[in-house]
Amino acid sequence: MTNDEEISPEIPAILPMRERAEVINEILADRLDNVLPRLMREQKISMWIVTAREYFESPVISTMLNAESLHARRRTILILFDPGEGQPIERLTVSRYGLGGMFDPAWDPEAQPDQWQAVADLIAERDPANIAINTSDVTAFADGMTLSQFNQFAEALPEKYRSRIVSGENLSIRWLETRTPRELEIYPGILRVAHGIIAEAFSRKVITPGVTTAEDVVWWYRQKVNDLGLKAWFQPSIAIQRPGGDGMMEGDVVIQPGDLLWTDFGITYLRLNTDTQHLAYVLKPGETEAPEALRAGIRQANQVQDALLSSYVAGASGNEVLAAARAKALAAGLDPSIYTHPLGYHGHAAGTAIGFWDNQNGDPRGEYPVHPGTTWSIELAAYDQLPGWGDQRVEFRLEENAYFDGEKVTFLDGRQTELKLIPSD
Structure with a gap:
């Protein structure tokens, strides 16, 4: 595990089916021998x-x-x-x-x-x-x-x-949300596969500005995942924000220089799931980096992440973590939205919710406590109104996968701190 991002990672080799089965059965046997007795007695x-x-x-x-x-x-x-x-x-x-x-x-x-x-x-x-x-x-x-x-x-x-x-409600949740040391050994590599696919999607291998549509990239994802012998557990998303545009634009909208791109993508591999949102910028001719206002936006989203990660407390409810994180983010002058969820055997997995995009005030689904030994999709957004974008509210959505050991939260394969850059020529 690491908190440092690799900007353009390669996709690791994918195991053949027989070796996948060996890993799955090894993990299941360990869970039945060691996790199950502990949780049944705990409950x-x-x-x-x-x-x-x-x-x-x-x-x-x-x-x-x-x-x-x-x-x-x-x-x-x-x-x-x-x-x-x-x-x-x-x-x-x-x-x-x-x-x-x-x-x-x-x-x-x-x-x-x-x-x-x-x-x-x-x-x-x-x-x-x-x-x-x-x-x-x-x-x-x-x-x-x-x-x-x-x-x-x-x-x-x-x-x-x-x-x-x-x-068996609590026992079911505890069984599903508890990660083992062996699972944590392989989880960063699973996420590296997803990060490598995103890096390829946000490149000139896939996107030709002025030609490629958002929908083209969505179906490239689906085909790529299929070709690798993996599964996407939800339909990938690509959206475009640009000055004067109508919010998050999707579908047959053509990607142009100067666009801020957002993706939401997740795979299932070795029974574990990933869920990641990254941002990219399409360079205009002559540009070598994104405008400062956009780079500042991703820094704000990182600050919201920091507020959330520092608010994890073992035994606290998801609603309590949400309230603490929002208070820190608001005090720092940020405009946050936090909608983080557990991750593991399911994409939106068993455990407590830490906010919803349409409810930032706590929810009955957030009353369950946060437990050590669990993995999370740190999903959130920071909003800002940028110079040159008029009254448009620009969304900086990020989602990274992480592990909570009871004391601290560590990203499985880093977090995005810089916009991915796509040349226009």
Whole structure:
């Protein structure tokens, strides 16, 4: 990890599929052996039941499948049981298909054709103090138990155990948001891939001023990611700001010298996601650097980043971090907007929100605490009215990915501090 940016990084080599699977399975085995027991005991959960139906995976179960199990098959039910006294967590699968040795098969359909009755029998044999299922009014990350599955589960369950059912909301979030040392070893390299793709997008290899449109660059991204054997987890964005222009212009608008360009781009690789926003300037003929007003704008966005990074406190809610960061930025004379979110197995990942672009006053989704050992998309903007741009409010949006260790926030692969420059001739 580093806080220093490389202006035009090369795209690292991408692993072939077999080696990707080896990395994914290595990380999953480590998480199941080490992260899962710690979190179940932290949350005081005796048994955790995670379910999914084919083509309808829950966010949690998709992170527990081995690399060769691309999807849940038919109905996949995982039972995670803590026998106590420091013993290993028992990992069972009540499913017709194996899961790469990560879970022990625990159902013989010939002996017990009713899958939910098999689950109920396993529960009765273990007599857990409580049974967590994934249901939540707040977050989709912990709401994987559908009503039909719950009804079938409850009907099969002996009456004495129904009162022991609890929500697995916090356990689900903690499982998804917690990063391991091995994940942190590879995450900077994943982000370097994304940074390398952005550097190529913001170059004369892709953009010919006066010819290339914003939409052309968007589809270049999609093709590039596909050619590398990766996935974009959202449609990339390119927008143009220019004096007299109509805000953030997208689509078939042609890129011209003197334009301020913005991109929002993210990939999925080795099950981890990136989410990055960078800025570029198209040099006018004879220019060798961007106008000072634009360079000052990106410095202001960096100042908003500094205000936010210095406001992270383990145990504080996302709303508390937001309020502290905004107070610092406003006191420095900045015009900030902060809408930072967790990052990891999902782009907009499990954990607390630190602001929304349309709500800077706190939100129920920001009441969850910030935990150490988590990764973040530091997403925000600074606004300014620039000389020569009339009354136009120019947006300097930046987004970089970072890790919070409980004491400080460190960028995974640096942050942008200078505009990328695209020659016009």
